[in-house]
Amino acid sequence: MLPKRVFQFFIIYFLFIGGLMIMKYSLHLSDYVIPAPSDMLHTMVAEYRQYSLATINTMTVAIIGQVLSVIMAFVIGIIGRQSTWLGSFIKVAAYNIQAYPIVALAPILFILLGDGFITRLLIAAMICYFPVLLSVLGIMSKPIDDIEHFYRVTGRMRWQLEVKIRTFENLTQLTTVIAGSATLAMAGTIVGEFIAANAGIGYSIRIALYQSDLGKILIALFLIGITIAVYQALLELLGVAIKRTWTGK
Amino acid sequence: MKTKGKRFIQSAFLLLMTTLLVTNSARANDKVSYRLKWLRNVSVVGALYAETNGLFEKAGLDVQVKPGGPERDAIREIELGHADFGTASADQVLRARTKGSPVVVIAQLFQVNPLQWMYRPEDMKIDSLADLNGKTIGVTFGGNDETIMRTLLAEAGFNDRDVKLFSVRYDYTPFYQRQVQLWPVYRNAQGPIITAQLNKEGETTAFFNPADFGVKFVANSVVTHSRILAEKPELVQRFLDALLAGWEQALDSKNEKEVLAILQKYDPDTPTSIQEQQLKITRELIQPNPSIAIGAIDEKSWEQTQQIMYDQKLLPQKIDLKEILK
Structure with a gap:
């Protein structure tokens, strides 16, 4: 799974770079508009260490943010699955919060909480929790009648058991959503860093933009892409491992 | 028959004259686009004045003035053919030239960096x-x-x-x-x-x-493609004359009321009292000394800017400024 993901990323990235090069050489564009491959290689060698550390920094924030958002989505999803007034209120509140664009909220968060770790974490969590929440709400609100009926008629159904049954029956879907939300967590963290943080790859991209250096931005995109590909593959492997443990297969 | 022939000649003459007139007026209004460095505010007031008062039209130009912004790069747009003229900062120009971009500077807007x-x-x-x-x-x-x-x-x-x-x-x-x-x-x-x-x-x-x-780091300048300058020097001159006339008239205190009205139109969120001060300060930055013409290129400051960037390793090598400053 891991080599496949990385290989797929390489195909996408190099197709993109190939497209840029075709454009560069067919339109006779300078290295300022699109850097030459040798320039990119030179930038890669010069910036590799600094940009790798910045990407790891961003990824760390994104992973913690994603874990938080998954917990948050499960808590809200489990409470919101009920067709009670509280359940409906939580759903509406969750949808409303998501309606505010993060680019508008981020500067306020940075003013209130400063430009450190907590703000980046909060932005990452806010961006990636909603798709997870939607899936959790959908999964948790849909009864698995074949199994649940037995526990209901025998009076042994508890909410913990209900959640467990529905999670187990939809594990593949949940794993896919959680792996997908990793991309959003990373994107959210980068947006936050780009707007106001002092660290991370988003901050490095902002500096590169000030310096009109597309080569640095392309290297940053490479590192972001490969890191996400590896992380997503690991999440999928984790999902498979959990399923194996639960089913014993 | 004679009358018919005469009518035919008259009609043909009329058609020819009309065609010539239409062709001539189309040629007179050469279409060009100008990418600003920033949004429409006091820092680009000369272009706004020229646009509002038809100075470009008088020079036989149909200029599309496009607002800039942090994500806009006039040099890239010029090279890609999306713009004919633009405003760029000196550091952008120097970085672009060291990477082979064919951009040239035709006027320096700010004599003092804001x-x-x-x-x-x-x-x-x-x-x-x-x-x-x-x-x-x-x-x-x-x-x-x-x-x-x-x-x-x-x-x-x-x-x-x-x-x-x-x-x-x-x-x-x-x-x-x-x-x-x-x-x-x-x-x-x-x-x-x-x-x-x-x-x-x-x-x-x-x-x-x-x-x-003692640190004179050059700010915004008007730039174009070296090919446009070489192939259409007359068009570049017409554009530059109209633009600089716009700046001259916009900064003339006699036109202050009109200029403030233009600024209010494009930047209504800033109170007029503030725009009045902005305009006063802009005058001092664009033309700090009446003996210096608006748009004059301060070569010494360009040399210093290049030296600063080279010393800080922001430029891989120095370039001949004569190739850039036109």
Whole structure:
């Protein structure tokens, strides 16, 4: 799974770079508009260490943010699955919060909480929790009648058991959503860093933009892409491992 | 038959004249586009004046003036053919040329760089660069202000332990809360707005201008493609004449009322009283000395800008400025 993901990323990235090069050489564009491959290689060698550390920094924030958002989505999803007034209120509140664009909220968060770790974490969590929440709400609100009926008629159904049954029956879907939300967590963290943080790859991209250096931005995109590909593959492997443990297969 | 022939000749003549007129008027209005460096505000008032008062049309040009912004790069647009003219900062031009971009400078808009540092005179006095010692100074890491400030600090013989560089954001809260003592602003655009806000709180402001301490880092210039300049020098001249006439008339105090009305149209969120001050400061930055023509290229300042960027390893090599400055 891991080599496949990385290989797929390489195909996408190099197709993109190939497209840029075709454009560069067919339109006779300078290295300022699109850097030459040798320039990119030179930038890669010069910036590799600094940009790798910045990407790891961003990824760390994104992973913690994603874990938080998954917990948050499960808590809200489990409470919101009920067709009670509280359940409906939580759903509406969750949808409303998501309606505010993060680019508008981020500067306020940075003013209130400063430009450190907590703000980046909060932005990452806010961006990636909603798709997870939607899936959790959908999964948790849909009864698995074949199994649940037995526990209901025998009076042994508890909410913990209900959640467990529905999670187990939809594990593949949940794993896919959680792996997908990793991309959003990373994107959210980068947006936050780009707007106001002092660290991370988003901050490095902002500096590169000030310096009109597309080569640095392309290297940053490479590192972001490969890191996400590896992380997503690991999440999928984790999902498979959990399923194996639960089913014993 | 004779009458028919005469009518035919008359009709043909009329058709020819009409065609010639239409062709001529189409040729007279050459279509070009001009990408500004920033949004439509006081920093681009000359272009706004030329556009509003039909100065481009009078020069036989149909100019599409496009607002700029942080994500816009006039040089890239010129090279890609999306714009014919643009405004770019000197550091952009130098970076682009070292990477082979065929951009050339045809006029320098700001003779004094508007990028300056705001401070509270009741808290400090800056008579020499030594007065910066121990201060917390705001800079945009990766931006021009960082380059300029690092040059000033090197001139003063300071290192990173002597001053604290603070990463600047969109909001001014750290300056308002006195966490940062010197904050970078565009003297003509943001300067009057923040001064007014601080004045409301009973505070005064002053500006630290690097040029007063010998650092003349060139700001915005008008640029075009070297091919356009070589192939259509007459068109470039017409555009430049109209644009600079726009600047000249916009900065003429006789036209102030009209200019303020134009600024209000494009920038209604800024009160007229502030725009009045912005305009006054812009005049001093564009033409600090009446003997210097608007748009004149200050070659010495370009040389210094290039040297600063080279010293800070922002340029891999130096280039012959004669190839850029036209």
